[in-house]
Amino acid sequence: DTAVSQTPKYLVTQMGNDKSIKCEQNLGHDTMYWYKQDSKKFLKIMFSYNNKELIINETVPNRFSPKSPDKAHLNLHINSLELGDSAVYFCASSRGLASTGELFFGEGSRLTVL
Amino acid sequence: GQQVMQIPQYQHVQEGEDFTTYCNSSTTLSNIQWYKQRPGGHPVFLIQLVKSGEVKKQKRLTFQFGEAKKNSSLHITATQTTDVGTYFCAGPVYRGSTLGRLYFGRGTQLTVWP
Numbered sequence: 001d002t003a004v005s006q007t008p009k010y011l012v013t014q015m016g017n018d019k020s021i022k023c024e025q026n027l028g029h030d031t032m033y034w035y036k037q038d039s040k041k042f043l044k045i046m047f048s049y050n051n052k053e054l055i056i057n058e059t060v061p062n063r064f065s066p067k068s069p070d071k072a073h074l075n076l077h078i079n080s081l082e083l084g085d086s087a088v089y090f091c092a093s094s095r096g097l098a099s100t101g102e103l104f105f106g107e108g109s110r111l112t113v114l
Numbered sequence: 115g116q117q118v119m120q121i122p123q124y125q126h127v128q129e130g131e132d133f134t135t136y137c138n139s140s141t142t143l144s145n146i147q148w149y150k151q152r153p154g155g156h157p158v159f160l161i162q163l164v165k166s167g168e169v170k171k172q173k174r175l176t177f178q179f180g181e182a183k184k185n186s187s188l189h190i191t192a193t194q195t196t197d198v199g200t201y202f203c204a205g206p207v208y209r210g211s212t213l214g215r216l217y218f219g220r221g222t223q224l225t226v227w228p
Contacts (some may be wrong), residue, residue, distance in 0.1 A: 007152060041200055041220070041223065042220055043202065044218075049217075097214060099215070100145070102159040102162060103147075103149075104156070107155070107156050
């Protein structure tokens with residue numbers, strides 16, 4: 001069983017479209033995250049949820065809207081996609097807060113905006 | 115701005131040579147974590163260092179945390195082709211909040227020539 005699973009693995013879409021990425025973890029962790037990795041491999045935190053509550057929003061544009069229906073799931077919806085949104089989006093989870101313990105990453109969702 | 119600096123960005127070595135990547139923070143870190151990302155893969159946790167001056171070893175990998183808890187290094191002895199990937203350090207940054215954000219360094223991409 002994959003600990004942190006994301007779908008889809010690949011998305012290719014046109015500018016202006018809307019897309020969603022789903023994430024599920026079966027580790028029983030309380031905290032989940034979205035990270036964005038650009039073409040230069042820079043990993044940047046976007047959001048963090050703890051027990052379904054948003055605890056970190058790292059000045060991400062309003063076009064990005066995370067949703068956590070329960071503590072095992074964290075989805076990311078992106079409106080009006082722009083070229084600069086092309087990246088690999090990683091979902092991650094941790095038992096407590098990442099500041100104190102390890103992150104478990106999903107396999108990533110590669111988004112290409114044309 | 116970037117909270118955790120990491121150098122070098124790239125390192126190419128012959129198999130059997132040693133490799134070191136360095137991480138620096140302008141502020142004292144409560145802990146530092148190291149991750150490895152294989153090409154096309156996702157970041158995988160390697161280790162966490164917490165104590166000032168701590169040194170930990172995992173087979174050919176040696177991790178150090180500086181006395182002032184502002185820098186860290188990862189040293190690989192006698193690299194192998196299986197060591198190829200990007201090595202990230204990550205440290206928690208608190209912006210006037212009790213919630214730490216785990217900031218990643220830009221990573222060091224290691225290439226090993228057989």
